[in-house]
Amino acid sequence: MAAMAPDVYRSMGLRDSEFERIVGLMGREPSLTETGMFAVMWSEHCGYKYSRPILRYFAEYKKAMDGAGLENAGIVEIGDGLGIAMKVESHNHPSAVEPYQGAATGVGGIIRDIFTMGARPIACLNSLRFGPLEGDGEAAKRNRYLFDGVVRGIAGYGNCVGVPTVGGEVSFHPRFNGRPLVNAMCIGIVECDKVATAGAEGVGNPVIYLGSATGKDGIHGATFASEELGEDNHAKRPNVQIGDPFAEKQLIEATLEALQTGAVQSIQDMGAAGLTCSTIEMSAKGGVGMEIDLDLVPMRESDMSGYELMLSESQERMLAVAHHGREQEVIRVFEKWGVHARVIGHVTGTGRVVVRRHGEIVADVEAVHLADMCPTYTIEGIEPDHCRTAKAFDISQIPIPGDLGATLVELAGWPDLADKSWVFGQYDFQVQTQTALCPGDGDAAVLAPRGTAKGLAVKIDGNGHWVRQSPYAGGQLAVCEAARNVACVGGVPAAATDGLNYGSPEDPGIYWTFDQSVKGIADACEALGTPVVSGNVSFYNHGDLGEVLPTPMIGMLGILPDASKRCGSKVHGPGGTLCLLSYTHPEVPQQGLGASAYLRAVHGIEDGIPVPPVPALEKVLCHTLAGWINQGLVEAAHDVSEGGLGFCVAEMVAIPGFGAEIELPNPYGFTRCDALLYAELPGFVVIAVKPENIGHLRAALPSDLNLAELGPITDGVLRFRYNGDVVAETGAKQFAIRHASCLDGLVQR
Structure with a gap:
């Protein structure tokens, strides 16, 4: 065999040192197909070469990596013999190139991760980032194209596949110009004693290909997702997979039915890296090998090479190992649903994955070499200059607007804070008829799954x-x-999953940011008792202005003892009282306005630091609030976040058409009236209660928490006072109209 030219393996994303390591492991130069297999399995997307050391901050990840390895999704037991499978995945790179298919296949991929565990998918969510939509320039036009395409892709796939899209979030910033973030989350429900595994076992057991035929789409999609995109994005379109939601629906039903037969020993989605990933990971996880005959793989094009067949990321495909002699049971189920099911090989005891095409061996590799021996890299992180200067930001230099009521309406029309019904109105969030609290009605979605009285609260x-x-x-x-x-x-709150989106980890400042933020996530989850049970890392996200904002997206699962006791975020009408539930912060830098939405939207300033939370007290607050809601003592609840207390109250009362007379509290001695309205203080929640219940709440209030009366819910006018003086006033209708109309106007330009 002639020596491989460095340009060949470099074009696949391998470094010279990595290729040398492969040669050392194999004792020879790899073939083209073997090189491609190593390249995808050792990409950041599959091998986590930069992130793996840092992900060990997560206790569940460390335990899995030190033990049997990771499964396709995490499982959380909720009682009644049931578990919830949950995971977040990113499809950032494909969505930047082909937004509709990139987003659609992101939805399809995360759904497969869930039903591969034996769980029926019951809800999807998404977290999206785009560049600004305003303006007539090329960047704005491109951003609107990406925004429209991504939302249509999510809707087009999710609506057809029959899994409701029940929640999500969207925001905009110039650092996402031309480089959206598209993170998809899915949860599913499974009986705890029927969870499927990906670890192949049983020498002689047949290996079965399941699902759509393999084509040439998505080849090297995993390495594509592990590199920066440049000006030749259009040339990357062949790396983007093409989805078929109707085929996915058939695959869901066939897979879940086949798993019920007991004939399936193990199963894995053919996601990133396609047939390579599934054969390698299933073999390595089970400590076995596989013999695969690619001639038996269903193909869309008969002339496909071994390289193309092993690296294709065609969608809606799975790989299963059946118990010997029971393969026909599996095949019959899939054929009943109109899905390809074909034995393409068998399990061996060698630990090697041997692949043939036209009778010739095109790959013969040790599974653990690809799955477990990806090199890892640790960068000497450096705190970026902007992090140091942010601590010294002087809020006193910022002028206070003369009309803070007008400022509140201005915030209502800012895209990040405006109504997102243009987005979720395209999603079918009621299919399966288990959605008990819909998008826009509460701070999280609530599902009432069949088979239990419990409710599931989900948010990203x-x-x-x-x-x-x-x-x-x-x-x-x-x-x-x-x-x-x-x-x-x-x-x-019961468990979390994360989608970690950053620029290049080879940049010391970005690496430091990644390290510190992941540590913050891990420490907060430990304090809250919400283990991170699954997740995803997406690096090399760079837009027109450089790296994107570092954006960890947290998917959270909460358990309601009774789904019927769910609570929305909008008040029901006059007569109730708004109260502020909170804990006391040891420090509130920059009067709570650092890094705030108010500074960005009103003053055009991105500076300062946010107020750090106290996770141990957040746990007390969350458990207390959930308990009050389940006792029927709270009529509406909304957390104070972007836009501060003023915007939180306005969303609760003005959007449904009511008003309020609010006396603003000032526990931290703020000297600015805009801080009283717009400071972003974690651990602050506004609740609407009946006046007669306030005494009950005070009597049950833990000593770590505070409860302050803000004022009554009224008709029509939203008025904020401090020490009796009016500091802001606006009509509910004015706020609601601005809030509702912003996004529609921008998209339809």
């Missing part, structure tokens, strides 16, 4: 501004806000 949250300015605190804040969101609908 993230704020790259906080993380950029103060990475450790920003990581903690993302977790704590997601936990508060599920508590606001009545859920006790």
Whole structure:
């Protein structure tokens, strides 16, 4: 065999040192197919070469990596013999090139991760980032194209596959110009004693290909997702997979039915790296090998090479190992559903994956070499200059607007804070008829799954501004806000999954930010008792202005003892009282306005640091609030986040058409009236209660928490006072119209 030219393996994403390591492991130069297999399995997307050391901050990840390895998704037991499978995945790179298919296949991929565990998918969520939509320039036009395509892709796939899209979030910033973040989350429900595994076992057991035929789409998609995109994005379109939601629906039903037969020993989705990933990971996890005959693989094009067949990322495909002699049971189920099912090989005891095409061996590799021996890299991180200067930001230099009521309406029309019904109105969030609290109605979605009285609160949250300015605190804040969101609908926070989106880890400043923010996430989750059970890392996200905002997105699951006791975020009408539930912060830098939405939207300033949370007290607050809601003592709840207390109250009362007379508290001695309205203080939740219940709440209030009356819910006018003086006033209708109309106007330009 002639020596491989360096340009060949470099084009696949391998470094010279990595290729040399492969030669050392194999004792020879790899073939073209073997090189491609190593390249995808040793990419950051599959091998986590930069992130793996840092992900060990997560206790569940460390335990899995030190033991049997990771499964396709995490499982959380909720009682009644049931478990919830949950995971977040990113599809950032494909969505930047082909937004509709990139987003659609992101949805399809995360759904497969869930039903591969034997869980029926019951809900999807998404977290999206785009460049600004305003303006007539080329960047704005491109951003609107990406925004429209991604949302349509999510809707087009999710609506057809029959899994409701029940929640999500969207925000905009110039650092996402031409480089969206598209993170998809899915949860599913499974009987705990019927969870499927990916570890192949049983020498002689047949290996079965399941699903759509293999084509040439998505080849090297995993390495594509592990590199920066440049000006030749259009040339990368062949790397983007093409999805078929109807085929996925058939695959869901066939897979779940086949798993019920007991004939399936193990199963894995053919996701990133396709047939390579599934054969390698299943073999390595089970300590076995496989013999694979590619001639038996269903193909869309008969002339496909071994290289193309092993690296294709065609969608809606699975790989299963059946118990010997029971393969026909599996095949019959899939054929009943109109899905390809074909034996393409068998399990061996060699630990090697041997692949043939046209009778010739095109790959013969040790599974653990690809799955477990990817080199890892640790960078000497450096705190970025902007993190240091942010701590010294002087809020006193910022002028206070003369009309803070007008400022509140201005915030309502800012895209990040405006109504997102243009987005979720395209999603079918009621299919399966288990959605008990819909998008826009509460701080999290609530599902009432059949087979249990319990409810599931689900939310995905993230704020790259906080993380950029103060990475450790920003990581903690993302977790704590997601936990508060599920508590606001009545859920006790139970577990988390994360989507970690950053620029190049080879940049010392970005690596430091990644390290610090992940540590913040891990520490907050430990304090809250919400283990990170699954997740995803996406590096090399760079837009027109450089790296994107560092954006960890936290998916949170909360459990309601009774789904019927769920709580929304909008008040029901006059007669109730708004109260502020909170804990006391040891420090509130920059009067709570650092890194705030108010500074960005009103003053055009991105500076300062956010107020760090106290995760141990967040746990007390979340459990207390969820308990009150489940006792029927709270009529509405909304956490104070972007836009501060003023915006939180306005969303609760003005959007449904009511008003309020609010006396603003000032426990930290703020000297600015805009800080009283717009400071972003974690651990603050506004609740609507009946006046007669306030005494009950005070009597049950833990000593670590505070409860302050803000004022009554009224008709029509929203008025804020401090020490009796009016500091802001606006009509509910004015706020609601501005809030509702912003996004529609921008998209339809």
